[in-house]
Amino acid sequence: MSGLIKSSIARKVAMALSALFLIIFLLLHFSVNFISIFSEDAFNEASHFMGTNPLVQFLMQPILILGVVFHFVMGFVLEAKNKASRPVKYSKYNGGASASWMSRNMLVSGAVILAFLGLHFYDFWVHEMTVKYVEGDMSGVIPGTEHLRYYEEMHAKFADLWRVIFYCVGFALLSLHLLHGFQSAFQSIGVRKFRNAIVKLGNIYAIVIPLGFIFIALFHFITQ
Amino acid sequence: MxxxxxxxxxxxxxxxxxxxxxxxxxxxxxxxxxxxxxxxxxxxxxxxxxxxxxxxxxxxxxxxxxxxxxxxxxxxxxxxxxxxxxxxxxxxxxxxxxxxxxxxxxxxxxxDLIVDRTAFERIQQAGGYISINTSGNTQDANAIPISKEAADKAMDAATCIGCGACVAACKNASAMLFTSAKVSQFALLPQGRVEATERVMNMVKQMDLEGFGNCTNTGACEIECPKGISLENIARMNREYLAASLAKS
The missing domain is CATH 3.10.20.30 (Beta-grasp domain)
Structure with missing residues (x-):
C-alpha cells in the first residue's frame, strides 16, 4: 500500500478520481442553477434545501472543498515534479505537433479556473457562511418578508458586466480544461473500454456544461 | 539543397x-x-x-x-x-x-547529441522478463492456447525498441509509454501472468526512482513513437499497478 501512495501512477489516479468527483458535482451544480432560468421559486427551494440540509452542509460540503483543494494542490505538485524531470529545456520544442493545446496547458486553464473560483467563493460561499453560521440566520428569507433570498441575491450579482465577463472567461477555460480532463481521467484509472464513447461524452460535457453556465450568467445579466 | x-x-x-x-x-x-x-x-x-x-x-x-x-x-x-x-x-x-x-x-x-539511456535498461532489469526454465525441458509454446487478439496486442507492445522518443516528446519527460509497453508484452500472455504483480510494482518503482516525470495523457508519446506503441498500454499498466498494489496490501 505504501507504494500506492508514493508512486507516480497513484498520484495520477488520485488526480483522476478527484476530477471525476468534481465532474459529477459540476453537473449537480449546473442542474440547480439552470432551474433559475425557469422558476424563481423552484430555484429558491432548491437553494434553501442545499443550504440548510445537514447532510449537504456538514458531509458533502467539506468533502467537496477537500476535493477542490486536493485537485488544485496535487495539480501544482505534479507540475513542479514534471518541470524537475526536464531541467534543461529544448531550445526548440514543437509540442503542438503531437499534442493538443488543452492537454499541454492544463495548469494554465486550471490557474484561471482557480482565480474564477476565488471570486465565486467570495461572491456566494463566504456570504452564505457569514449569514448562516456567523450571523446565525438559517431562515433563508429576506429580512422583514417571507420570500426566500437566494434568487434575488444571485440575480443581483450578475448586474455587473465585468463580473459576467470574468465568469464567461472562467467557463471558457473550464471547457478547455474538461476537453482534455474528462477523457484523461478515465485513461488514468485504466478504463479503455468504450473509449470512443467516453471521448464523445467528454466532448459533449466539456462544451454543453460550460456553455450552459455562460448562458445562465448572460440570462441574469440581460434580464436585470 | x-x-x-x-x-x-x-x-x-x-x-x-x-x-x-x-x-x-x-x-x-x-x-x-x-x-x-x-x-x-x-x-x-x-x-x-x-x-x-x-x-x-x-x-x-x-x-x-x-x-x-x-x-x-x-x-x-x-x-x-x-x-x-x-x-x-x-x-x-x-x-x-x-x-x-x-x-x-x-x-x-x-x-553532444548522445544521451545515457541506461535508465531504460534498469527499468527492464527490474522486472521486464519471465523466469522460465531453459535447462532443456521447456514446455512446447504451442501447448498453451493464446487468443489471437492477446497475441497481437502483446506483439504490438513488444515492438518497442526503447529509443526514448516517448520521453523526449513528452512535455513531462515521462517514461510511461516505454514502461507500459514492457509491462504489457508480458501481462497479456499466460506465461507473463505468473510474475505480473511483482513485475509491474518493481518496474514502476524503478521508473519513478530514475526521475522520469508523471504522465498527463497528452498523447505526444504515442504520436512520436516510431513503432506506434499505443496509449492503451499505459491504461493497462495503470490497471495492473492498481490491482497489484491492492493485492499486496
Missing part, C-alpha cells in the same frame, strides 16, 4: 553545452538525415575540427539507437520512423534545422 544546422555541442557530461551553427551544402534530398550528419562530420574532420557525436547503429529503424530531437520533434517531422529513416526530402533548400539531444533528467547528455 543547402542548409543551416543549429546543433547542441557538449564536450562531455560535465561540460556546459551550447548551440553551434554549421552550414552544409549540396545535400541530396535522397539522403537519410544521418547521412547528412555524416557529410557534416566529414567536412568537420577535413577542417581538423571535432565531429558531432550522435548515436546510430543499424540505420534500418529497428535498433533504437538513433535519438535526435529535430526542429522540436523526436525523430523529426515525419511519423512512424526513427531518425535514420528520416529523409532530407522532408526539408527544403535554405531551411534552418535545430538538432538537440533527448532532454530529460533521467537521460543525461554524455557528449
Amino acid at each position: 543547402n542548409l543551416t544546422l543549429k546543433i547542441w555541442r557538449q564536450k562531455d557530461s560535465k561540460a556546459k553545452g551550447q548551440m553551434v551553427e554549421y552550414k552544409v551544402t549540396d545535400i541530396s534530398e535522397h539522403m537519410s538525415f544521418l547521412e547528412m550528419m555524416d557529410v557534416l562530420n566529414e567536412g568537420l574532420v577535413a577542417k581538423g575540427e571535432e565531429p558531432v557525436a550522435f548515436d546510430h547503429d543499424c540505420r534500418e529503424g529497428i535498433c533504437g539507437m538513433c535519438s535526435l530531437q529535430i526542429n522540436g520533434e523526436a525523430h523529426g517531422p515525419d511519423r512512424g520512423i526513427t531518425t535514420c529513416q528520416l529523409h532530407m526530402r522532408m526539408f527544403n533548400d535554405g531551411d534552418t534545422i535545430v538538432i538537440e539531444p533527448w532532454r530529460a533528467a533521467a537521460f543525461p547528455v554524455i557528449k
Whole structure:
C-alpha cells in the first residue's frame, strides 16, 4: 500500500478520481442553477434545501472543498515534479505537433479556473457562511418578508458586466480544461473500454456544461 | 539543397553545452538525415575540427539507437520512423534545422547529441522478463492456447525498441509509454501472468526512482513513437499497478 501512495501512477489516479468527483458535482451544480432560468421559486427551494440540509452542509460540503483543494494542490505538485524531470529545456520544442493545446496547458486553464473560483467563493460561499453560521440566520428569507433570498441575491450579482465577463472567461477555460480532463481521467484509472464513447461524452460535457453556465450568467445579466 | 544546422555541442557530461551553427551544402534530398550528419562530420574532420557525436547503429529503424530531437520533434517531422529513416526530402533548400539531444533528467547528455539511456535498461532489469526454465525441458509454446487478439496486442507492445522518443516528446519527460509497453508484452500472455504483480510494482518503482516525470495523457508519446506503441498500454499498466498494489496490501 505504501507504494500506492508514493508512486507516480497513484498520484495520477488520485488526480483522476478527484476530477471525476468534481465532474459529477459540476453537473449537480449546473442542474440547480439552470432551474433559475425557469422558476424563481423552484430555484429558491432548491437553494434553501442545499443550504440548510445537514447532510449537504456538514458531509458533502467539506468533502467537496477537500476535493477542490486536493485537485488544485496535487495539480501544482505534479507540475513542479514534471518541470524537475526536464531541467534543461529544448531550445526548440514543437509540442503542438503531437499534442493538443488543452492537454499541454492544463495548469494554465486550471490557474484561471482557480482565480474564477476565488471570486465565486467570495461572491456566494463566504456570504452564505457569514449569514448562516456567523450571523446565525438559517431562515433563508429576506429580512422583514417571507420570500426566500437566494434568487434575488444571485440575480443581483450578475448586474455587473465585468463580473459576467470574468465568469464567461472562467467557463471558457473550464471547457478547455474538461476537453482534455474528462477523457484523461478515465485513461488514468485504466478504463479503455468504450473509449470512443467516453471521448464523445467528454466532448459533449466539456462544451454543453460550460456553455450552459455562460448562458445562465448572460440570462441574469440581460434580464436585470 | 543547402542548409543551416543549429546543433547542441557538449564536450562531455560535465561540460556546459551550447548551440553551434554549421552550414552544409549540396545535400541530396535522397539522403537519410544521418547521412547528412555524416557529410557534416566529414567536412568537420577535413577542417581538423571535432565531429558531432550522435548515436546510430543499424540505420534500418529497428535498433533504437538513433535519438535526435529535430526542429522540436523526436525523430523529426515525419511519423512512424526513427531518425535514420528520416529523409532530407522532408526539408527544403535554405531551411534552418535545430538538432538537440533527448532532454530529460533521467537521460543525461554524455557528449553532444548522445544521451545515457541506461535508465531504460534498469527499468527492464527490474522486472521486464519471465523466469522460465531453459535447462532443456521447456514446455512446447504451442501447448498453451493464446487468443489471437492477446497475441497481437502483446506483439504490438513488444515492438518497442526503447529509443526514448516517448520521453523526449513528452512535455513531462515521462517514461510511461516505454514502461507500459514492457509491462504489457508480458501481462497479456499466460506465461507473463505468473510474475505480473511483482513485475509491474518493481518496474514502476524503478521508473519513478530514475526521475522520469508523471504522465498527463497528452498523447505526444504515442504520436512520436516510431513503432506506434499505443496509449492503451499505459491504461493497462495503470490497471495492473492498481490491482497489484491492492493485492499486496
